[in-house]
Amino acid sequence: MRFSVLPLLLVLFVTSLPACSGPTLEDETGRWTERVLEPAPPMRDIMDAFEWSMVNAGFALGERDDSRHTLTSAWDLQLQPFRNKGRRWQGILRVEKNAEGETIVKSRVIQEKNVTQDDTLDSGEADWERMEDDMIRSRILLQHLVSQLHLAG
Amino acid sequence: MAQSWSFRKRDATCSDCNRSYQEGEEVYSLLRLVEEELQRVDACRSCFDQRDASQDVVYWRTSHSEKRGTMKMDFDLLLAAMEGMAKDEREDRRDLCYLLALLLVRHRKLRLERVEMRGNKEYLILRKIRSQNRFPVESRELEPERRQKLTGILAELMDPTAEGDLDSALGKEETA
Structure with missing residues (x-):
């Protein structure tokens, strides 16, 4: 029986496209804090401001994705000797256009707790479980961003 | 005058x-x-x-x-001005107080400890470096024109003889 492998390859190629464009956008579903930027500075300036804001808010820099206009911090780790008390946070800053064509900047802080029962002070043994996003820290992050962007003009 | x-x-x-x-x-x-x-x-x-x-x-x-x-204003003076305005209820003072707070946070003269929602207003809870006293400053949504005007004047305040922007003026301030 003869069949062509071309359709199969095509399907495989199409399904692998999202993986090529970077990590999945799981952060889209989180709780964001946002603010309209008017007038909006150049994108490069905004991305640079993201980096300063992230550092000033206490996060180590992680991945800067200029194509998605997103900066993701490294995990800010706070291990504790008791189960469920250890925490880690990751900040995300993003700039995009809303439906009205305005430029908006958004912040989000993902929060997770360490649920491992064993060595709670060993980050290698940690077992992280997602919690509610940290809205307070997200607002603080956005205020740091505002301090960078509003005072630069 | x-x-x-x-x-x-x-x-x-x-x-x-x-x-x-x-x-x-x-x-x-x-x-x-x-x-x-x-x-x-x-x-x-x-x-x-x-x-x-x-x-x-x-x-x-x-x-x-x-x-x-050049004649420059130091951050301590700005801090004193901002603390005084933090208790002032007038709208224009609140705008300026908020921008001064952001400026001082940006230059790490104030620490932004947290934010609090009081009714529908957001407040920055700030603490001076090497101090335990905290005080709130209302987060303001300024019209772009007003914000630009106020920040422009703040830039001149930091170094009124400078022709550069706020960043360059503040850079000189920190290295002085």
């Missing part, structure tokens, strides 16, 4: 009476709000004493020198 004040440069004359300063003479630099407009004035002692003090935001004293190229 100060009808034709230039934000770009401090003149060698009083903003009010236009009298030329003598070498070493006391000069009072004043930031004031007049009908929501932030103004900066450099006045001689006589004109300073006759001012309407209710419009003051902050003032500081210096001495005139022909040789000195």
Whole structure:
């Protein structure tokens, strides 16, 4: 029986496209804090401001994705000797256009707790479980961003 | 007073009476709000004493020198001005207080501890470095024009003789 492998390859190629464009956008579903930027500075300036804001808010820099206009911090780790008390946070800053064509900047802080029962002070043994996003820290992050962007003009 | 004040440069004359300063003479630099407009004035002692003090935001004293190229405001003075305005209920003061708070947070003179929602308003809870006292400053949504005007004046306040932007002015301040 003869069949062509071309359709199969095509399907495989199409399904692998999202993986090529970077990590999945799981952060889209989180709780964001946002603010309209008017007038909006150049994108490069905004991305640079993201980096300063992230550092000033206490996060180590992680991945800067200029194509998605997103900066993701490294995990800010706070291990504790008791189960469920250890925490880690990751900040995300993003700039995009809303439906009205305005430029908006958004912040989000993902929060997770360490649920491992064993060595709670060993980050290698940690077992992280997602919690509610940290809205307070997200607002603080956005205020740091505002301090960078509003005072630069 | 100060009808034709230039934000770009401090003149060698009083903003009010236009009298030329003598070498070493006391000069009072004043930031004031007049009908929501932030103004900066450099006045001689006589004109300073006759001012309407209710419009003051902050003032500081210096001495005139022909040789000195720049006159800068230090962060402690800004901090004192902001603390005073933090208790002021007037809308224009709150706007300026918020921007000053952001400026001081940006330059790590204030620590932004957390934010609190009180009703539908957001407050920054701030703490001075090496202090345990915390105080709130309301987060404001400023119109772009007003924000740009206020931040422009703040930039000049940091270094009124500089022709550069806020970043360059603040860079000089920190390295001074």
